[in-house]
Amino acid sequence: MISRGSEWHRWEPHIHAPGTVLNNQFGSEDPWEAYLTTLESLTPTIEVIAVTDYYITDAYEKLLEHKAEGRLSNVQLLFPNIELRLDVAAKSGFVNIHLLVSNEDENHLVEIKRILKRLQFSAHNDRYDCTREELIRLGKKTDAKINDDGAALRMGATQFKVSFTQLRQVIQESEWARKNILIAVAGGAGDGTSGVRLAADTTVRQEIEKFAHIIFSSNPAQREFWLGLRAVTPEDLRARFDGCKPCLHGSDSHSQESVGQPVDKRYSWIKGGLEFDALRQACIDPDGRAYVGDKPPNSAMPSQVISHLSIGNASWAATPSIPLNPGLVAIIGARGSGKTALADIISAGCDAVSHFGSGTGGTISPSFLARASGLLEDATATLTWGGGTSVTRHLDGRDANGHLSFPRARYLSQQFVEELCSAHGVSDGLIDEIERVIFESHSQDDQDGAVDFPEFREQQTARFQQARAREASAISDISERIATEFEKEQLVNTLTTQVEQKKKLIGGYNADLAKLVVKGTEAQVTRHTQLSQAAQSLRSKIQSFSAQRRTFVSLQDEVQSMRATQAPEMLRQSQARHSNSGLGTQQWADFLLVYNGNVDDSLVGYLKWADQEILKLTGTPIVPGDPNVELIKQDVPLDTLPLGLITAEMDRLEALFSADKLIRDQYSALTRRISQETAALQTLETKLTDAQGASARRKDLQMGREDTYRRVFEAIIHEQQALANLYAPLMARLGASSGTLKKLSFSVRRIADVDAWGAIAEESLLDRRKSGPFYGRGALTDAARRSLKSAWEVGTAANVQTAMSGFLSQYQQDLLAHAPYAASQQTEYRAWSKQMAQWLFGTDHLTVRYEILYDGVDIQKLSPGTRGIVLLLLYLALDDSDDRPLIIDQPEENLDPKSVFDELVSLFIAAKSKRQVIMVTHNANLVINTDADQIIIATVGPHQPGGLPPISYQSGGLENAAIRKAVCDILEGGDEAFRERARRLRVRLER
Template identity: 75%
Template sequence: MISRGSEWHRWEPHIHAPGTVLNNQFGSANPWGEYLSSLEKLTPQIEAIAVTDYYVTDTYEEFLRHKAAGRLPGVKLIFPNIELRLDVAAKSGFVNIHLLVSPEDPEHLSEVKRLLKRLQFPAFNDNFDCTREELIKLGKRADQSIIDDEAALRHGATQFKVNFNLLRKVFHESEWAKKNILIAVAGGSGDGTSGLRQAADATVRQEIEKFAHIIFSSSLSQREFWLGLRPGMTAADLRSRYDGCKPCLHGSDSHNQQSVGQPVDNRFSWIKGGLEFDSLRQACIDPEGRAYVGEVPPRTAMPSQVISHVRIDDADWLTTPDIPLNPGLVAIIGARGSGKTALADIIAAGCEAISPFGWSADEAISPSFLARARQLLGDASTTLSWGGGAEITRSLDGRDANGHLSFPRARYLSQQFVEELCSAKGVSDGLVEEIERVIFDSHSPDDRDGAIDFAELRDQLTARFQQAREREAGALEDISSRIATELEKEGLVAALTTQVAQKKKLIADYNADLAKLVVKGTEAHVNRHTELSQVAQSLRSKIQSFGNQRRTYEALQDEVRSMRATRAPEMLRQARERHSNSGLSDQQWDDFLLVYKGDVDEGLASYIKWADGEVRKLNGIAPPLGDPNVPLIDGATDLSKLPLAPIAAEMTRLEALFSADKIVRDQYTTLAARIAQENTALQVLESRLADAVGAEARRKALQAERNDTYGRVFDAIINEQNALASLYEPLMARLAASSGTLKKLSFSVRRIADVESWGTIAEEELLDRRKAGPFYGRGSLIKAAIQELKAAWETGSAPEVQEAMTSFMEKYSKDLLTHAPYVQSQQTEFRAWSKQFAHWLFGTDHLTVRYEISYDGVDIRKLSPGTRGIVLLLLYLALDDADDRPLIIDQPEENLDPKSVFDELVSLFIAAKAKRQVIMVTHNANLVINTDADQIIVAASGPNVDGGLPPITYISGGLENEEIRQSVCEILEGGTTAFQERARRLRVRLDR
């Protein structure tokens, strides 16, 4: 037995035929010929017909005779629909109720007639049974003018009303009826339960609808109500009040030739299942999945993405080489070692869905059938036929797999693949990567900006902000270094002030000493020498300044050469790497090479030449020596106009006149030179002091700038966070609107502040915690940072972070300095420490933007392997909308308990099979029965064969097939006796 299992077929559950007891409008001239021809020509074709008549089965029996004569070749199932009128008044007439009788029992006609005979109608001081003979009697008693039996039958049918309580009693007392009859009731307002609108009728209506298995209605609102999809009436409510959900069906209710099989607005009835009465029973169990009213049945996967048939050639170990496949959910079951995984592997091989690693797996330990049987497969091959017409053949030993033009036409979740992705060893990188792939696929191609995978798209969205963060962080370090320098200068004001005062006193003392060396009569020479010395000092300072400028120009020349040769080309290369998607040509990129705006080479050369010229002018040329008593510079000459050389020569001449004593002259010369040196040193100190005095203002300005830069760092971090959030937005929005298991999955993007590592760096490397103070001891700084900064770092805006850091600094900066390992007098050490401290304090390396994937509030990295398996299936079954290829899964229930399978996976498989073909190997009853699998393939293997594979046999069908149900019960439940015994011991009622 090999079939595709449960497929959609058009059923006609309510149609009358020529000769129907009431309202027969089919005409008298060969009505059956025209009637049958109309049925045979219908599109879409009717394949199952419930022949309807009032109280009797005459037209059904006539229908069978025509079928036996060769009519209606497309109709595979015919069964009686016996329409009864209850003694319950509706809006117009009485409520109609229908007995749909299974034709599987060869004695079903005699049995249903025996059942109907137990229904009695009291009238004329007598009781009339619901049989043809009794209805004729009732008709004649009601109208004594009627002589013809057929006329009496029709009139009796109009009089006979079935008592609802009696009907219910008779039905429940008959084991045959409960096994072979389904009750349908009209749901409309005319002759249906909707016509019972009075408050007093509410209970009667509920009891009738509770008794019924099927509602005859084409109304969408009624269908939603009976499926528990309407507000105020859930499926649980229906179970409590009406014994469960119920399928809505609709027939043409034809009473004339024109309406045969033509319901209003093409509201056809579709039943999913084989063409057997049990399919109708299955529709009562799963009304949402197996019954539908509409012009066409519900669509499933696209035909081109459905494997319609599997054929295995050159495999003498396979006794059933041809297997058709259902487009919905296919469940492969069987005992261990029966060939379940073999079929999944074979299908995956034909789909090119086995990876190179899978083909090369160690046959001794691999769970793959094809890997373990590699040496025994020979030339076996598989041919897959696809719904779109394609046909592909592949060898089962993998010799022609994974060619350069091949691509997987299905996704195969083999046992090995699932184990790797859901392993408990370490972080599930593979699972995270699969989640990222689904996230990437959830974006339309237009939104991907040319990215080929998740990582590239993520980098495209965040690279700009990461680069901005790096730039601002670098600027932050530079500013912090400058602040440290300014703080150091501030600390030098007092020392420099003292040094300046000391230097001034020293110079004054030297001048006093110099005055004591002056010989009487040479005072004028000394005064002249002092005047010249002051001018010379000024000139030497200028010459020194020009020398410094010249050296700076030479350093700039070196920098220009370095920039052109290495730095600018490297910066261009880095820019091209950061913006590789710009599409700019090499020539266009050349425009971005950094060049100097002006002719800096000529400028720097001219600056050096100018500085040299200024030095030469300031130095001047020494005059020739003459009479020592004759001044080299006239007293009226403006000394500020003279260069250094003549002034120095005149000073030397004057020094020779100060004393006849050579020793005194030498002392004077030395002391004068010392005074000149000290004056130079004093100028340097005064310059440094002025710089130090201005450090406070500069430091405050830099601190304000650093605060702004710190805010810009967080602007970049927050922008990166928002960019990542936009990446997940399509799935996040979908999850927010979902329910059930899917709602347990969540994505979040947040900032993480590793305060512990940030504080530990300071405590271990920067602060001396041995010193008495607020941060004495381990963890005290970390605690303060958690209280003052963590919330702002992780959730605050840029201004809020700035404010938090400012507050932290105002509160703790002095305390932190008390734990400095050096005092400020240790200038070199303190300077290095203060820079390190500033870099640490305003650093952001401890801040990361991270996305988290959680299930039921737990990070995916911390889930058990079983729960990771649920997340994996959530991805493929519910979220991976971009992938409509067949999904092949080998034992999805691994590592899960039965309740988790029922609670978490069943609904996923039900939803998935409506969108794509799903083929699964399973040992779990919930995944077969409660998902209402569309096709069940039962695998069985024979005894082992020496040097070969054991014979493997497959049978298949739907749950509506008794043989398949029995196999499911035997394999998955241990058999009927085992199932009932477990229920008995667990005290579970099985009476429904």
């Protein structure tokens, strides 16, 4: 027994034949030839016919005769459909109900007639049974003018009404009826339950629909209702109607023109074998096994379906030819029976086995191919695909992984799953697979040329990471400037003292100078003092121009460095950051930073100007002459004269102060000293003024640093949002899903490692031996956890800025108190201050990461079995871009039976409608409650010395009683799984 199991076939569940008791429009001459020819030539081909007639089986028996004579070779199954009219009024008559009778019992005709005979109709003060003879008798009794038995039969059939209560009782009292009859009721308004409109008959209508296994209707809205997809849920249907029900539709042909031609090509399709039990299975799984439409439901693309496996050059392959179903294929058998062998062989034919060998060095040690590698010899696997192509591969792997080969299936071997879901932690492989599915959930346009998730993520986040780095660098620069201003603040008192001391010193020198003045030279001394002040003013101006000149020279050096080194390097870095720009060499050249104006000529001009100004103020040296001759007249403004002339006049006057050369020298020395100290005083006063403004500048810089810190977090939050956008398509799909799929979620969040942040300060920046709030280990970390952690992780950029401002307001003085250096140790303290600021406003302890959650638990904390569920979620439900066959070896590994039922069953049901799934399993739920389309049963023979034991396979669908018996015999819990699947239905399911 080897078949593809459950496949879609066209059924005709409601068709009349020539000679039908009522409304026979097939013609008076022999219509059977035309009727049979039409059935044989229909497209799509009808393979199952339920021959319908009112109350009797004559048409069915006649069709059986033609079938025995060789007609209807395309039809593999015939069974009777007996149409009855209930005593319940509908819109245009009475409700019609159908008895679909299994032909499995060779005495089924005798048995159904015995059941029908129990149905009785009372009229004319008599009782009439539902038999051909009694219907004729009723017809003649109704119209005494009728003599023809055929006319009397038709009259009797129009009069006979079946009591619903009696019908239900007869069926319930007969074990044979419960086993062999399925009840169908018309769902339309004319002769169906929808026509039962009176409020008083609501209960009757509900009871009839509850009694029925099948609804005859092609209305899509009715189908959705009976599948629990509309206002009522499947639970509601179970409570009110004994469960969901399949909707089927036949041509209801009463004439040649309508034979097998339902309106709008609304054909009935049943998935299963060509046997009556397939209809029972459709009652158990109406959504998966029954459909009305011009074509059966779509499944995997034919080109992505393995339709046949042939094993060649293998004496141990007792079943070398195996057809495969395009849906869900379950491979079962006792341990060591050859289940994994078949999965390995199919995978090898798909180039989906990445390693061959003895099971060492990273090969698939649990696999058949690994363990049997030395015995395979020239064995091959030939796969024929639904698109018509065939591929042959040696099972020893000699032609695997060629330069033209690629995996045509996804093989989840036991080792593959164990590696990805190891108990030692989530492997990179599992994360890589999740990221691949996330990446492929985006359209090709959204992917924007990225080849994988890391590149896609880099595209989306690089801009914000670069902004974060730029702002962090700016914080470092600002912090250094703040440290400088802070140092200046500390110098205010010192500079104030130095200024006062310098003023006193100059006052003392002036007093000493006055003592050296000889009587009669007072006018010359006064003039000398005037000249000295003018000279000092000129020297200050000359120093200012000299400083400008030095700046211009430095700017020349900077311009040269920028052109030669810095600008080209900045361009190279920009090209590296934006390598996908597509700009050519010449286009990139436009981005080279250049100066807006002609800075070279400008700087040369500035230097010339400075030199001229210095020369103008300095003047030319004066050769000493007669000391009694004035060089500068009294009425000449001193601020218009050069320094050289003024100093020459000062030297002339000094020669007149005294005849004593010693006094003259002393006077000259004091004058120079006073000039020097006055210059020094001016410098100190400038520094003092600068230091006094440091506090305001520091505060402005600190505000600027806090603003920059906010912008750092704006970049971090934008990066977080960009990451969230990567998962948005998948998150939207998960949010709209239900069941197991809804348990999977992704979370993008900021993680603040407060312990690491605090440890840096406590271990290398603060002197925790000093008394204060941060004395001892952990005090600073606790303060940060209270004040900053929440803002860092969930706050807005403004929240973070506010939190850091509050933290500094509360703890800045305490942090300074724990400095390892005194402020007087300027070099060390300044370096520490910069490090402290970089630590405070650093963000290295912050990471933006995504977490994969299953049922609210981080995937890294899940058990290996539950990680296996997540892996299967990816391949079965989320990996829409991959339509290749999925081959899985024992997906239930490490899971309890309840978890299998709760978590995996729905995944396999959803997946098999999109791709071919082949699984090796020991779990009854994964075979029965997934309604596997094909069950392949593996059996191994006795072991052969020096060779492989014979391995044989048989296969079929769950509608096959022998297959069901094997499932229950082999799989633990098989009986219970069958009962769970059918427990809410009144369809008897025999093993």
